[in-house]
Amino acid sequence: MSSALPAVQDYSQLALDLLARAKQRGATEADVMVVDGHNLSVQVRLSAVDRLTKAREKRLGLRVFFGKRSASTSTSDFSKSSLDQLVADTCALAQAVVEDPISGLPAAYATDRPDLDLYDATELGTDEHIALAKRAEAAALSADPRVSNSEGADFNSSDGHVLMANSHGFVGDYRSSSFSMSVSPVATDPSTGGMQRDSWYAIQRAYARLESPESVGKEAARRTLRRLGARKVPTCKAPVIFDQEMAGSLMGNLCGAVSGHALYKGASFLIGQLGSKIAPETVTVYDDGRMPRGFGSRPFDGDGLPTRKTPVVKRGILKNYLLDTYSGRKLGMASTGNASRSVGESPSVGPTNFYLAPGGSAPEEIIRSVKRGLYVTELIGFGINMVTGDYSRGAAGFWIENGELAYPVEEITIAGNLKRMLLDIEMIGSDLEFRGRIASPTVKIAEMTIAGH
Amino acid sequence: MSIQSDTKLASTALTQFGLTEQEVQHTLGVVKVRDVDYADLYFESCLSESVSMEEGIVKRAVKSVSQGAGVRATAGEKTGFAYSDELTRRDLEIAASTARYIAQSPKGERPVAVTHCAKPTRDLYPAETPISEVATKDRVELLNLIDAEARRYDPRIKNVMASFNTEYKIVMVATTDGRMVGDVQPLSRLQVTCIAEENGNRQMGTWGGGGRMAFSYYHEQERYKHYAREAARQAILNLSAVDAPAGVMPVVLGGGWPGILLHEAIGHGLEADFNRRKTSAFSSLLGKRVAADACTIVDDGTLPFRRGSLNMDDEGTPTSRTVLIKRGILRGYITDTLNARLMGIPLTGNGRRESFQSIPLPRMTNTFMLAGESDPQDIIRSVKHGLYAVSFGGGQVDITNGKFVFSASEAYLIENGQITKPVKGATLIGSGPEVLTKVSMVGHDLKLDEGIGTCGKDGQSVPVGVGLPTIRIDEITVGGTRG
Numbered sequence: 001m002s003s004a005l006p007a008v009q010d011y012s013q014l015a016l017d018l019l020a021r022a023k024q025r026g027a028t029e030a031d032v033m034v035v036d037g038h039n040l041s042v043q044v045r046l047s048a049v050d051r052l053t054k055a056r057e058k059r060l061g062l063r064v065f066f067g068k069r070s071a072s073t074s075t076s077d078f079s080k081s082s083l084d085q086l087v088a089d090t091c092a093l094a095q096a097v098v099e100d101p102i103s104g105l106p107a108a109y110a111t112d113r114p115d116l117d118l119y120d121a122t123e124l125g126t127d128e129h130i131a132l133a134k135r136a137e138a139a140a141l142s143a144d145p146r147v148s149n150s151e152g153a154d155f156n157s158s159d160g161h162v163l164m165a166n167s168h169g170f171v172g173d174y175r176s177s178s179f180s181m182s183v184s185p186v187a188t189d190p191s192t193g194g195m196q197r198d199s200w201y202a203i204q205r206a207y208a209r210l211e212s213p214e215s216v217g218k219e220a221a222r223r224t225l226r227r228l229g230a231r232k233v234p235t236c237k238a239p240v241i242f243d244q245e246m247a248g249s250l251m252g253n254l255c256g257a258v259s260g261h262a263l264y265k266g267a268s269f270l271i272g273q274l275g276s277k278i279a280p281e282t283v284t285v286y287d288d289g290r291m292p293r294g295f296g297s298r299p300f301d302g303d304g305l306p307t308r309k310t311p312v313v314k315r316g317i318l319k320n321y322l323l324d325t326y327s328g329r330k331l332g333m334a335s336t337g338n339a340s341r342s343v344g345e346s347p348s349v350g351p352t353n354f355y356l357a358p359g360g361s362a363p364e365e366i367i368r369s370v371k372r373g374l375y376v377t378e379l380i381g382f383g384i385n386m387v388t389g390d391y392s393r394g395a396a397g398f399w400i401e402n403g404e405l406a407y408p409v410e411e412i413t414i415a416g417n418l419k420r421m422l423l424d425i426e427m428i429g430s431d432l433e434f435r436g437r438i439a440s441p442t443v444k445i446a447e448m449t450i451a452g453h
Numbered sequence: 454m455s456i457q458s459d460t461k462l463a464s465t466a467l468t469q470f471g472l473t474e475q476e477v478q479h480t481l482g483v484v485k486v487r488d489v490d491y492a493d494l495y496f497e498s499c500l501s502e503s504v505s506m507e508e509g510i511v512k513r514a515v516k517s518v519s520q521g522a523g524v525r526a527t528a529g530e531k532t533g534f535a536y537s538d539e540l541t542r543r544d545l546e547i548a549a550s551t552a553r554y555i556a557q558s559p560k561g562e563r564p565v566a567v568t569h570c571a572k573p574t575r576d577l578y579p580a581e582t583p584i585s586e587v588a589t590k591d592r593v594e595l596l597n598l599i600d601a602e603a604r605r606y607d608p609r610i611k612n613v614m615a616s617f618n619t620e621y622k623i624v625m626v627a628t629t630d631g632r633m634v635g636d637v638q639p640l641s642r643l644q645v646t647c648i649a650e651e652n653g654n655r656q657m658g659t660w661g662g663g664g665r666m667a668f669s670y671y672h673e674q675e676r677y678k679h680y681a682r683e684a685a686r687q688a689i690l691n692l693s694a695v696d697a698p699a700g701v702m703p704v705v706l707g708g709g710w711p712g713i714l715l716h717e718a719i720g721h722g723l724e725a726d727f728n729r730r731k732t733s734a735f736s737s738l739l740g741k742r743v744a745a746d747a748c749t750i751v752d753d754g755t756l757p758f759r760r761g762s763l764n765m766d767d768e769g770t771p772t773s774r775t776v777l778i779k780r781g782i783l784r785g786y787i788t789d790t791l792n793a794r795l796m797g798i799p800l801t802g803n804g805r806r807e808s809f810q811s812i813p814l815p816r817m818t819n820t821f822m823l824a825g826e827s828d829p830q831d832i833i834r835s836v837k838h839g840l841y842a843v844s845f846g847g848g849q850v851d852i853t854n855g856k857f858v859f860s861a862s863e864a865y866l867i868e869n870g871q872i873t874k875p876v877k878g879a880t881l882i883g884s885g886p887e888v889l890t891k892v893s894m895v896g897h898d899l900k901l902d903e904g905i906g907t908c909g910k911d912g913q914s915v916p917v918g919v920g921l922p923t924i925r926i927d928e929i930t931v932g933g934t935r936g
Contacts, residue, residue, distance in 0.1 A: 413932025
């Protein structure tokens with residue numbers, strides 16, 4: 001297991017000391033989270049180094065309970081005097097807030113320690129970072145003469161170590177790493193002088209699994225070039241296909257709506273829908289906290305509970321909400337191990353690896369099924385009302401004529417309501433790939449309103 | 454703006470960070486090798502506190518302390534950057550050695566003398582009691598008052614979520630040109646969200662405000678009540694909202710926060726980094742018409758107590774008022790030291806960073822359009838069929854093609870010159886270099902927003918302000934559902 005690796009500083013004694021000191025001050029329960037890590041990030045632009053950032057950081061968070069009152073604090077200063085102050089401040093703060101009858105640590109905690117293969121010890125030097133970023137950018141710049149400029153390419157590596165301990169005796173830790181690169185070329189339309197930018201990226205827990213810089217650069221150039229000459233389309237209602245990345249953002253919206261915190265606050269369009277049909281039978285959605293090498297995988301959650309695989313939607317029926325201890329108690333249900341926590345905050349709910357299970361259609365087949373409609377490759381803005389599900393966002397992509405991508409489009413919006421959009425999922429691609437915690441194959445929605453000229 | 458020598462302030466800041474002047478000079482010496490043009494150290498100590506309430510209970514109280522230093526070296530277009538949350542001589546030395554990596558020069562390590570200790574000559578945010586010294590119980594009490602006020606507004610208000618966040622930041626910048634300057638930057642924000650419910654129809658309303666003022670601001674003129682009532686009013690109003698229209702139409706924007714239009718459509722595209730790299734839709738438009746004659750737009754970081762204001766930016770440059778567009782003609786860019794130097798254009802004091810962990814970038818402060826001459830009522834009356842939008846959620850822009858969006862959270866139909874039904878939120882989309890050429894009327898009612906804006910760029914968030922008089926845009930695409 002990862003904590004056996006020697007390079008990690010052991011903060012468990014520090015954490016246990018803090019728990020003991022909180023108890024001495026009268027705290028009835030407490031937990032501590034310590035996060036530390038390194039990162040190295042290099043950005044090159046037009047083949048020269050543009051920016052180089054290197055750092056090591058660490059942070060400690062303390063949460064205490066005085067009966068049903070609680071408070072959280074955090075600091076980056078681990079000196080004894082600072083931590084003494086932290087314990088005193090946290091205890092004082094907790095006694096200043098109001099009692100919340102259901103607050104408190106969970107009764108149980110994770111006892112197993114699965115190896116989720118989240119850490120790769122590969123160390124790349126600064127020069128290697130620079131070389132990799134340069135290769136990725138060069139591949140984009142040389143792909144086509146219309147690739148005229150660049151917002152740069154970057155290569156990043158980071159590693160992190162998370163330790164949690166609580167006053168019920170839980171102590172757990174895990175290490176993780178990440179290697180990523182991205183390229184953002186700019187292309188100019190030779191006839192109009194109009195510019196377009198797009199980007200592509202790759203990310204992996206293990207360096208050896210990362211795609212080649214050349215393939216990332218080429219894909220970035222392809223995505224940028226295909227946008228040249230984009231225009232508006234007339235306002236209409238039509239089928240809309242979301243590509244992998246954009247369908248992922250749709251799953252992100254679903255994920256927000258099944259979050260226990262949104263539900264108990266009355267801030268979700270899926271309130272009271274548990275057990276109901278919210279999508280067609282072809283739709284099955286999971287949240288899997290223990291997917292090997294997953295970007296959202298972890299052995300335990302922000303409450304110290306074991307993570308697991310939760311069916312969220314099964315054959316169109318909403319089966320489970322995503323819950324942490326607190327929202328679970330609020331809704332009278334058990335936690336699903338989805339407590340997500342940044343150091344020094346009380347837990348909220350977050351996805352682990354949240355995805356729409358793949359369907360049977362190749363993406364090309366989905367495009368072919370549309371006589372006139374939109375293929376969306378980019379969405380901008382925040383026009384989503386999670387309380388009502390109302391959805392209206394800026395979009396760019398391609399107009400489909402007779403089953404083929406006819407021309408690029410931009411400066412349009414797509415609008416609908418998420419409740420309706422989920423029910424209107426007509427086809428699901430076979431192309432599920434993970435490049436983050438939330439992923440989806442290509443998705444076709446039967447009809448949305450497109451506003452253009 | 455002149456800077457006066459103030460060694461007392463500098464020594465106070467040094468004490469705060471547990472540093473000596475020798476350590477600062479030594480670190481500058483380590484980073485300032487032959488091929489480094491310029492380097493700076495940014496020391497920051499930030500105390501953040503947050504209390505929040507929901508379901509009538511102040512459940513959450515959070516306090517966090519963060520302290521550290523960022524070391525930056527620039528050589529030509531290259532920037533090397535490292536940061537450390539430890540401020541020992543050894544940690545600073547490691548950070549400085551990392552930052553200078555971009556300039557492959559032999560070691561220098563001769564200390565750089567700091568000869569000019571200063572603080573900004575003005576204080577845009579004086580306070581008798583620092584915001585960090587407001588007792589938790591007073592913060593809790595404020596939220597309780599808000600909860601009561603919002604629920605009193607209408608029995609259909611079913612939940613009230615409110616939060617009060619404060620930040621107290623002490624910063625010090627030391628540069629290889631021998632300057633050392635410090636500032637203390639308070640910031641607070643009060644945010645209210647209400648959920649209204651009627652016959653299974655649930656709607657949300659949000660309001661808030663803040664800035665760099667003292668805590669008493671929220672009680673003066675009963676501002677907290679205003680925030681609570683506005684959030685409640687908006688939630689209730691949305692219960693009767695009809696579907697928004699879709700397509701191109703005239704849009705009237707109300708004063709204040711709708712100024713987010715300027716931030717997205719114009720502001721980002723005028724940040725110097727994108728223009729130096731020639732990746733902005735505005736890159737070749739300096740001196741050209743990008744707006745109607747009635748439009749003059751400024752970025753002004755010098756307005757007292759505003760959320761986007763600063764005595765000095767995060768590179769130690771005093772903030773200023775920069776004219777971006779004058780009577781429709783593009784006049785200037787927003788700059789930081791690196792881009793001003795490389796482009797040979799004026800330094801505007803807009804080098805900002807989220808924290809010691811991030812590098813400075815050219816960023817906006819308070820961006821607004823100056824008042825025009827039209828009566829706001831006449832502007833509305835001038836529209837036969839269109840949209841009147843008075844409150845917005847967020848916005849976003851693609852710098853390179855200039856397409857921007859911003860999403861209305863409170864809007865109404867205009868029919869035959871009259872404001873009629875409220876409509877559901879809709880996103881507006883347009884093209885930055887074009888949208889302001891379609892502004893045909895500018896009201897005399899310039900308003901600045903109430904102090905809630907946060908701008909994101911390259912993963913860094915900084916507080917900003919916007920402002921706008923009532924304006925008429927002859928045509929823009931409205932992304933509703935009613936085609």
